[in-house]
Structure formats: structure tokens, C-alpha cells
Amino acid sequence: SQTIHQWPATLVQPVGSPLSLECTVEGTSNPNLYWYRQAAGRGLQLLFYSVGIGQISSEVPQNLSASRPQDRQFILSSKKLLLSDSGFYLCAWSPKGETQYFGPGTRLLVL
């Protein structure tokens, strides 16, 4: 069966510090991968998605970037965090189909 992991689970960072969140998927190959941010209002905002290694599409211009160095690894980064980057970050995978499966999420608080 497939499993998706995210870490860390919780992160508190000062403004201006760098960020690296990692997502890995087990039990599948060549999945579509997605990064979402969920603010307090519960809506899911798609940040990036990837259909293969090195292929990244950005949905919203912002202070973040994403990379996919391996087939089942997706990384979300920032060089300098802003207060507005606080939120709940979710990684999801899809087997090239119509459904997506989410990871447990990373709660980021920027102070």
C-alpha cells in the first residue's frame, strides 16, 4: 500500500530564516505530487505541483519554491520566511488519476 510522509510535523521559525519541508511517498512510482497551504479559514490553496522529476509548476507567485530531486520526494523551500508564510502545509500525491491522497501536514508558525 502507499504511504505519504511529511516532516517536520510542527515548526516555529523566526522571520527571515530559511525553510525546508520534505514530503516522501512510498509504494508507488512516478506519482503527481502537490504542495498546498491551508490557512485558518480552512480553504486549500495549491502552491506547486509536479508531474515528474525536475518538473515543477507554480500556481501562485510567492516567497516559496519547490523541488523534486527524486521520483517520490517533494521539497518546499524558502530563503527568507515572512510572517504571512505561517500556515498548515499539506503534501499530496496522485497516481496520475483524478484523486489525491494527503499527508499528515506540517504546521508552520513564523514569529
Next chain:
Amino acid sequence: QKEVEQDPGPLSVPEGAIVSLNCTYSNSAFQYFMWYRQYSRKGPELLMYTYSSGNKEDGRFTAQVDKSSKYISLFIRDSQPSDSATYLCAMSGHNQGGKLIFGQGTELSVKP
């Protein structure tokens, strides 16, 4: 107008009630419809998946899709306190490039 509209609630019902959660959408190209359940501080969990119109039942949960009205529903029978969560509808079509369009989510509370 948002592509997908969902009443954010909160919705509070007594244990054992039948719950109806709904979403409307504007894009007639949507063909794949999903409901996710999200507990507080957790990632969304896929609950139901339906292709095109019709009903799908899984235990106490029934998903309905009415493409002619651009309206989808999730019914929960004999609701339990453990059903208390936020429910998100999501949908997609062949022209969405693998992306899902989500509703804002409805917060449900089932009181014992």
C-alpha cells in the same frame, strides 16, 4: 463567482441525525467528484469518490452527483460524535491538468 461553492457552516446536529452536506459548481466539464474528511490538525482523508452522475454508498455515507444541476451532496446517516470534522468537496475534469478544485469546507459538529 468561485468555481466551487460550499457552505462553511458550522453545522451542529444531535447524535443519530441525518446530515446533508452540499456543494455547487459552475464548470460543466467536471466529471470526478470527491469528498474529504479532515479532523482538526490532520491532513484531509479521502472519504468518497464518484465519477459522473449518480449515487455511491459506503456504510453510513452516500454521495450523490447531479450534473444537470451542478450539485453534489454527501449524506451521513446515524451520525456519530466521531463524524465531527470539516468536510471538503473536490472536483476535477479532463481539462484540469491533474488539479483538484476544492470547496471551502463545512465544519460539522455531532453532539452526543
